[in-house]
Amino acid sequence: MPPARHRRPRAVHSLLAGASAVAIGLSGLVLADDTGAHAADTDLITNGGFETGNPTGWSCTVGAVQSTTAHSGRYALQSSPGTGDTGECTQTVPVKPSSSYTLSAWVQGSYVYLGARGTGGTDPSTWTTSPGWAQLSSGFTTGPDTTSVTVYLHGWYGQPAFLADDVSLLGPGGPQPSPSPTATASPSPTATATDPGSPSPTGSTSPTGTASPTATSTGKPPGLPKHILTGYWQNFDNGATVQRISDVPAAYDIIAVSFADATATRGGLSFTLDPALAARLGGYTDAQFKADIAAKRAAGKRVVLSIGGQNGTVWVGDSASAATFTSTAWALMQAYGFDGIDIDLENGVSSTYLGQALHALAAKAGSGFILTMAPQTIDMQSTGMEYFKLALNVKDILTIVNMQYYNSGAMNGCDGNVYSQGTENFLTALACIQLKGGLRPDQVGLGVPASTSAAGGGYLDAGTVDRALDCLASGANCGSYRPDTTWPGIGGAMTWSTNWDAKAGNPVAGTIGAHLHAMP
Template identity: 75%
Template sequence: ATTSVTVYLHGWYGQPAFLADDVSLLGPGDPKPSPTATSPTPTGTVGPSPTDTTTPSPTATTPRPPARHLLTGYWQNFDNGATVQRISDVPAAYDIIAVSFAEATGTPGGLGFALDPTLSSRLGGYTEAQFKADIAAKKAAGKKVILSVGGEKGTVSVNSSASATNFANSAWSLMQSYGFDGVDIDLENGVSSTWMGQALHTLAARAGSGFTLTMAPQTIDMQSTGAEYFKLALNVKDILTIVNMQYYNSGAMLGCDGQVYSQGTVNFLTGLACIQLKGGLRPDQVGLGVPASTSAAGGGYVSPAVVNNALDCLAAGTNCGSFKPDTKWPGIGGAMTWSTNWDAKSGGGIASTVGSHLHAMP
């Protein structure tokens, strides 16, 4: 006999963001709203890379930041109980800083951004001029600072040629105004591989050399190359820096071997990363997205030591759990955390332990 179990997948704020069937049990305290959507049962299999003839040919190239293995951290443009920070407060271990978040405007696909006034006040009057100067200083130090689009509450939608144009135009304007190096796609309300792909290729062509593009899909979005988010990643592979999937707020998922693995384990990190690595992304385009503390996510926290073990397992086949991939990927992209603020609140273990480990990897 079989049983059907339902899991709600959540965004960073702990609210329901997605519904998947036949996956795993909810953790204690997770909200249980009435289902509003279903997704097909993940297969864990990978297929050929999809093609999209509607996307214009890009002209930009995407050189990686100086580090071979990258540590990405989200910087919170709001105060939610984590340590409030200026951009200058973000430790040097972070190679990419994703400013969270761009806001939707009244124009379909359009983006807006401004410093949160409450955060500014908490920081003693952090001005836009100081914010821009801090971004410039990070860039001068060899870091990348990008604007994240989405989050659990994000409502930006790119679903037509017109909205793709609006996205590219507004993103480019914000990049010029603030000095951002690129964008992060962290939409949890659905993406179009066709239209978002068009928007990102247009933006990359305008930005030219140095454009940085990251993505932070949920686990359900990267179970198969047939999923729209995975299709988007493959569609923009030529301009993509790294995909840091959120290995948290998920419940259990299928690994590339077809086995079910629970979040919060080394097997979960390695088994799910394997799907992306075998599904068409380059090793340097695959990163491990983890919460900085138990306060940063509703579930899926692992210690920095477990993150390092997963990186070693994927890169060299060492420190694995019961799942050991049949391939080694020494060029594995790196790791990401939500957030630099929660990392600071919990003692900086991601920056110090994971960051130093990443930068010491060959």
């Protein structure tokens, strides 16, 4: 008898109901030990203690220097985030290529972030919530062509003012960049606080040094529509309509085959058509499955292999497992004709090593590579969460993130308020976090269950999803929550699953799909 297959891929997180989402602040706490630096290292930050009495050397959206509370000396930076602004302050610093650096700062307040962008490697980001002074610290190594990095401090949307002091970047100095650190332009009030590449929520991408040489200028593979409908296809029978790939309606632009299996080797992947499903379909063979994938691709659709699900056990936590993941994923792409993969892991995500594996896979696949993700809502509440860090790490090759807006209870929106699942506000206020947290608009999709049978909670009718898409794209048809800006290039929507959609009469394909493809 074959091993048990994955069933429903969405875990129910009932303990997250209500305002408990706020507790993530403590989970991101990073308190640094004093880190010794090499004798040749110097502090590259200008005015890191703010003892000039002003933010000289820094570019801030709303930041100012105050003398009421300081970690050391007389002055410290104070910045007050707004509903559409994280109160970010940045400084661009000259560095040397292929060199190690230690970044640190003393901070105080709710959701205070410290990080660096443009390192040419894995951009560091750390954060904390602390009523008193606490030190944040992280390290990074610059890429072989990196001559400057941008250090940032910021809070979070709608949170109280935060303080920062004694900011330090220890390491070998580099040539002065042009423009100088003090000439850096201030971001707009709605600038993304944690975006490693894009200067504003609706701006174009500016890939970091980790970009694959095969990435396109927008990061979106050619041939896809502006607004994408993604659907998961079940490689098992759990009461939904059983389907061949050829049965999936043409409204679906990306079909995610669920799921790959983990092998005994860490990072290893395999895939086998479920024999019970094949029997239910009258004998669905590997050859027919591959032919159906080829036919969908010929019709302009994309088919990807989903990794994970509720019971997924794929572990990529070191260089060896990353290499195994890349080689086995690539072998399956070649064997079945998959255009790429979907990351639906619900545990054990490493932004460093899985990011490494995905970049290597994209380099093998070329410019048509499709990379989608389906994180849980808790995984995308903050840029300090590992899944969000992964999405930003692979932003240069990422097609779309279809967060699961279900099975999650209530969550924080980007305005700091708590919203309940199963409402339009839940979709728009949580999508706003990703849109202002660094992803391009075309990389943000709304993941919804196809019917009440498809998830434990969070179902919305197709009309409500359409209104949420309109609200995000144009500001029309909003609920009580209305974003302070719009994103006409919003990525699209996803559903679990094409099978449950068929069981319900295809409201996702027929209504949401038609709406997406009619949007300007």
